[in-house]
Amino acid sequence: MDYEMRAEYAEGSSPGEQDPQLEVWHITRVGEAMGLCGRDLLPSAVTQSSDAWGTPAGQPLCHSCGALYLHQVR
Numbered sequence: 125m126d127y128e129m130r131a132e133y134a135e136g137s138s139p140g141e142q143d144p145q146l147e148v149w150h151i152t153r154v155g156e157a158m159g160l161c162g163r164d165l166l167p168s169a170v171t172q173s174s175d176a177w178g179t180p181a182g183q184p185l186c187h188s189c190g191a192l193y194l195h196q197v198r
Contacts, residue, residue, distance in 0.1 A: 126154040127174040127193060129182055130165050139168045149182050151189040160196070161188035 130152045134145035150159030151174060157167040163186070176182035177193065 125196070127151050127197070128154050128171045129174055129176055129185075130157065130159070130171045131169045132159075132163065132165055132186075133169065139166060139170060148184050148186050149176075149189075150186045151177065151193040159186060159189050160192040161186055 128151075129149045131139070131144075132147045132150055133139065134147045137145040137147075149172075150161065150163055150165060152159055152165065152171075157165045157169070159165060172181065174193070177185065177190065
C-alpha cells in the first residue's frame, strides 16, 4: 500500500489562502483524505511524499498517524 502526507490547517486557515497556516501533517493512503488516525482532511489540502516522515519537512506530525504508519510499513 502506498502512503502520502496530507496537511491539516490551523482553524480559520485553508489551502486556498496565499500563506495557509499548517497545523499538522497526517499520513494517508495515496489519494485519500482521511488520516490513518481517522481525521477527515480537506481533499484540496497539500500533500507530500511519505518519505518526508521523520524529517524536518514532515514536522509537526500527527503522533497517532506516525505510530499507525510505522506499524503498517514494517
